[in-house]
Amino acid sequence: MTRFSFPSLVRHAFGGDKGWDQQWAKPEPKASYDVIIIGAGGHGLAAAYYLAKEHNITNVAVLEKGWLGGGNTARNTTVIRSNYLYDESANLYNHALCLWEGLSQELNYNLMFSQRGVMMLAHSEHEVQLYKRHVHANRLNGVDNEWLNVEQAKDFCPPLNISPDVRYPVMGAALQRRGGTARHDGVAWGYARGASTRGVHIIENCEVLGINRHADGSVSGVETSRGTIGASKIAISAAAHSSQLMNMAGLDVPLECFTLQALVSEPVAPVFPCVIASNTVHAYISQSDKGELVIGAGTEQYVSYAQRGPLHTVEHTLAAICEMFPMFTRMKMLRNWGGCVDVTPDRSPILGKTPIQGLYLNAGWGTGGFKATPGAGHLLAHTIAKDAPHEINAPFSLSRFQTGRLIDEAAAAAVAH
């Protein structure tokens, strides 16, 4: 596989760009592997990459029922930030953010990672206090976050309407300058390429239908739409379908799936410099490098795998966007879609071992796991390789719902991104 570089681009340009080789292989499944990862989203592919790169475990298959990167990785609005409240979460998301910062170079793949800043608006005295608390907590954890008054917020994002005459006037904002966006597909493709080069098998159109166990209870492999495949270690990293896969292994999990919608506008010239999110009015917005406004709505409240949501939710979001940014009132929306997000009771993910020997779980990232892609993959790889969690993901165990040590990020994750 050729590395991307200035000389390779020039050379291929002279060949009419016809000579590029495939970015990853499409192997037939083998009878068994050391490790099987279920789900070729960004998380599963990243885990495979780090297993190969950092733990020298290359006899790995990533099984995907559809095509790689076709799940929530393809449906999200790509907001990246790490300004979560609790120490455990700050460590987790900041671990991911630090990995993002060098990732395009490491993967030799342009992830279009852009640290344009994520600004979260406060619209009430309560929110002002809450966000200030976040700012202080984040700074104690070495996570950048700063409080802006209304004028400073307007300076940072000139389209923002700071009039006191709107339904929910802006009273200030918390800004994480290191936050931003990245190309969602690029991350999946970059990790797929990196993993495949190191010998990992990425097997698409291969749905896992059952999880096989030895007499002693430990896992022995999986039943798939392409036959039985053996493995002594299996990681479920299937986002919305993780609870079903856990059910196949006989385990119930604290996960529920809800619809989350997003939409994009027609492309326009660069007009919007950052990412803005607002919990109160349930909306967030950024502008992609293509020029489209990327807008996210709130989560529905009922369990659904439909991957589509009601129009009234989108209408509510767009009304809020138009009030916050009056210059967008005549923008045309081009596409609207829904994704199915797996949510835990405390809005924090589950990343660790399960009661079954050899079975690992990475799920419950809900509305906000894109930002965690490198970190989740890195920590899942560690957990699989060592058969023990890394200290960063140890608090995110499945057992916390029994011990009561919840990590309640409902406030930080209330707006869905």
Added chain:
Amino acid sequence: MLLIDCPYCEQERAEIEFTCSGEAHMQKPQNADDAQWEKFLFLRANTKGVHYERWYHVHGCGRYFNAARDTISDKFLLTYKAGLPKPELPNE
């Protein structure tokens, strides 16, 4: 927008009059240990298919009722009053 048949109002009304209150038929355990509390408080069926759940007619009669809904199509199969056992589903 979903249309939801409130069994108390005996009327099909728009989704925005209701809120969903999660899985139905959850039994609060007596003298529970940690595992039973976990089951009651946190573990959910999350069914892909027919899901039994509670709905609240907040902008209507203000009462809770139960529904069986297909989570793949979001279609309501039936609704029934709170307190009734899980009903047989109608044959399609």
